[in-house]
Amino acid sequence: MEGRGVTAHVVETGGTAENLRRLLSDTTARALVGFAEAGSELTLPDTTGVRDRLVSLGSLYLEPFWLFTPPERRLATVAELRGLRIAAGPEESMALPMARQLLRDNGILDEVELVSFEAGGDATLTTLRTGSFDGVFVAGAPGSPVLDSLIASPVLRPVAFRRAPAYARRHAYLTDVQLPEGTLDLARNIPSENLPLIAGAMNLVARDDLPAALIDAVLEAAREVHKEPTLFSGRRDFPNPTIVSLSLSHAADMYYEQGPSRLSRMLPFWLGTLVDRFTWAIATFAGSVLAVFGLLPKLLSLRFNVTLEKLYRRLERIEKGLDGGDRDKLLRELGEIDKRSAELRVPRNQRAPYFELRQNIHDLRDRVKGSHSA
Numbered sequence: 001m002e003g004r005g006v007t008a009h010v011v012e013t014g015g016t017a018e019n020l021r022r023l024l025s026d027t028t029a030r031a032l033v034g035f036a037e038a039g040s041e042l043t044l045p046d047t048t049g050v051r052d053r054l055v056s057l058g059s060l061y062l063e064p065f066w067l068f069t070p071p072e073r074r075l076a077t078v079a080e081l082r083g084l085r086i087a088a089g090p091e092e093s094m095a096l097p098m099a100r101q102l103l104r105d106n107g108i109l110d111e112v113e114l115v116s117f118e119a120g121g122d123a124t125l126t127t128l129r130t131g132s133f134d135g136v137f138v139a140g141a142p143g144s145p146v147l148d149s150l151i152a153s154p155v156l157r158p159v160a161f162r163r164a165p166a167y168a169r170r171h172a173y174l175t176d177v178q179l180p181e182g183t184l185d186l187a188r189n190i191p192s193e194n195l196p197l198i199a200g201a202m203n204l205v206a207r208d209d210l211p212a213a214l215i216d217a218v219l220e221a222a223r224e225v226h227k228e229p230t231l232f233s234g235r236r237d238f239p240n241p242t243i244v245s246l247s248l249s250h251a252a253d254m255y256y257e258q259g260p261s262r263l264s265r266m267l268p269f270w271l272g273t274l275v276d277r278f279t280w281a282i283a284t285f286a287g288s289v290l291a292v293f294g295l296l297p298k299l300l301s302l303r304f305n306v307t308l309e310k311l312y313r314r315l316e317r318i319e320k321g322l323d324g325g326d327r328d329k330l331l332r333e334l335g336e337i338d339k340r341s342a343e344l345r346v347p348r349n350q351r352a353p354y355f356e357l358r359q360n361i362h363d364l365r366d367r368v369k370g371s372h373s374a
Contacts, residue, residue, distance in 0.1 A: 008221075011031065013034075015093050016035070016036045016037050016040040016093070016094060017040065019031070019034035019035055019036050019205070020034070020036055020040065020041060020050065020054070020205070022034060023053075023054055023205060023206070023207060024050065024053060024054070032206060032207060032210055032214075033057070033204060033205070033206045033210070033218055034204075034205050034206075035060070035202055035203070035204065035205070036202070036203050036205045037063065037094040037139075037173075037200045037201070037202055037203065038056075038059065038173035038174075038200050038201045038202075038203050038243050038244055038245045039094075039171065039173030039174070039200060039245045040094060040097070040245075041054070041245065041246065042097075042245070050246070051246060051247070052208075053207060053208055054205055054206065054207060054208065054246055055205070055206055055207075055208045055210075055246055055247050055248065055249040055252070056203045056204065056205055056206075056244040056245070056246040056247065056248050056249065056252070057203070057204035057205070057206055057215060057218060057219060057222075057239070057248075057249055057252040058203065058204060058219065058222075058238075058239040058240055058241050058244065058248070058252055058256065059201035059202065059203050059204075059238060059239060059240060059241075059242060059243045059244060060201070060202045060203065060204060060222060060226050060238050060239050061141070061201070061202050061226055061230060061232075061233065061238055062141070062175070062177060062199040062200070062201055062202075062230075062232040062233060062243075063094070063139055063140055063141060063199060063200050063201065063202055064139070064140070064141065064177060064179075064197040064198065064199040064232065065094075065095065065098050065099075065102075065137065065138075065139050065161075065197065065198045065199065065200070066137070066138050066139070066140075066147065066150070066158055066159075066197065067135060067136070067137055067158065067159040067161075068135060068136050068138070068150045068153075068156040068157065068158055068159070069134065069135035069156065069157065069159055070134075070135075070155060070156060070157075071155075071156075071157045073134070073135070075135075075159050076162065077106070077162065077163065078102050078103065078105075078106050078108075078161075079106040079107075079108060081103065081106075081108065081112050081134075081135070082108045082111045082112065083111060083112070084112060084113070084134035084135065085112075085113040085115065085132070085133050085134050086099065086112055086113065086114055086115070086133060086134060086135045086136065086137060087115050087116075087117045087132075087133040087135070087136040087137070088114055088115070088116060088117070088136065088137035088138075089115075089116035089117040089137075093139055094139050094200060095137050095138050095139040096114070096116050096137070098137070098139060098198075098200070099114055099137040100114065101171070102167070102198075105167065105170065115133070117136075135159075136150065136156075138150065139200070141230065141231065141232070142184055142231060151184055151185075151190060152190075157191075157192075158191060158195055158197075160193070160194075160195050160196050160197075161176075161196050161197055161198050162196060164176035164177075164196045164197060164198045167198050168198065172245065173200060173201070173243060173244070173245040174198055174199065174200055174243075175198075175199050175200075175201070175243055176196060176197070176198060176199070177196075177197050177198075177199045177232045178194055178195065178196050178197070179191060179194070179195040179197060179231065179232075180194055180195075181193050181194050181195075183231060199232065200243070201242075201243035201244070203243075203244055203245075203246070204218065204219075204222060204239065205246060206218075206249065208249070210249070210251075212251035212254075215249060215251040215252055215255065216251070216255055216260040219239060219252060219255050219260075220260055222238075222239045223236075223239060226238040226239055240256065241253060241256045301347045301349065301350055304344065304345070304346065304347055304350050304354075305350070307340075307344060308344075308350075308353060308354075308357060311337055311340060311341055311357060312357070312360075314333065314337050315337060315360060315361065315364055318330050318333055318334060318337075318364060318368070319364060319367075322367065322368065327368060327369075330368050331365065331368055331369070334361060334364060334365050334368065337361055338358075338361050338365075341354075341357055341358060341361060
């Protein structure tokens with residue numbers, strides 16, 4: 001991004017929840033773009049403003065959820081955790097909220113003791129070996145210290161989420177993935193069978209007032225960083241507009257459909273942003289002008305119809321006064337109606353009712369004259 005005149009200042013945080021809070025902050029040092037797991041906004045105690053003020057720029061990579069238990073337990077479903085003590089965490093990660101959601105889906109949230117942990121990989125293993133917990137939920141891809149230590153442990157095994165597609169159908173911010181047998185370690189055949197898992201997606205999240213030119217720059221950088229294949233995705237699968245829970249930014253949607261705008265490729269960021277805002281202002285003004293011009297014919301038609309109604313009421317009164325009425329007075333009244341109708345400004349789409357009125361005035365004048373001459 002520096003090659004385009006943009007410098008990113010990376011701030012280390014405690015996780016997704018803190019990132020969302022920083023994005024919603026109104027201080028001058030607020031964050032503009034952050035990382036957040038899809039669906040993470042649903043775990044905040046107060047979601048006020050999240051969906052109104054934040055948008056997703058797309059997903060960056062998949063982050064599977066894992067459940068490790070001692071092999072002797074031979075769990076087949078999450079529902080079999082009833083009555084057990086399970087570790088999950090750390091608190092700021094999505095592991096704990098996701099564990100709660102899975103237990104809630106299986107109707108056993110109140111029947112499992114779920115405890116957050118902050119320990120590193122070795123400490124977590126020690127805790128599990130001592131029997132303090134019956135299993136552990138973690139989130140992440142192989143390569144993290146905690147997950148690697150759990151995968152390598154001879155006293156634990158990952159549990160297959162055999163109903164992973166069902167969870168993905170129930171929650172749009174999840175997807176189901178599969179880790180083929182032996183993928184992690186062919187020599188030791190880890191995992192020992194095809195392993196279905198549930199995965200969320202890490203999203204780029206931004207404030208909804210982020211300039212489109214900057215969104216293009218951020219997504220170009222993300223495409224360069226996340227273009228390589230992983231255990232759960234192919235080359236150039238990410239970033240993409242799928243597996244998002246917040247509304248996708250309009251500028252990001254245009255980027256995924258058409259690529260970066262020509263202006264953002266040709267102009268420095270500051271100038272691209274200026275042009276982008278100018279274009280937005282022109283588009284807004286043009287939309288207002290078109291709305292006014294679209295409203296004008298309707299206003300003219302309304303005025304014409306009101307006048308037309310008044311003139312027809314006068315004609316109705318003249319018709320009711322034909323028997324025994326003063327002919328000269330009726331003709332003078334018709335003459336005034338005729339003059340008033342001739343002065344009407346007729347909208348293009350109201351010509352038919354206008355000429356019908358004129359014909360009715362002419363016909364009624366003949367009837368007034370004929371009724372007295374008879």
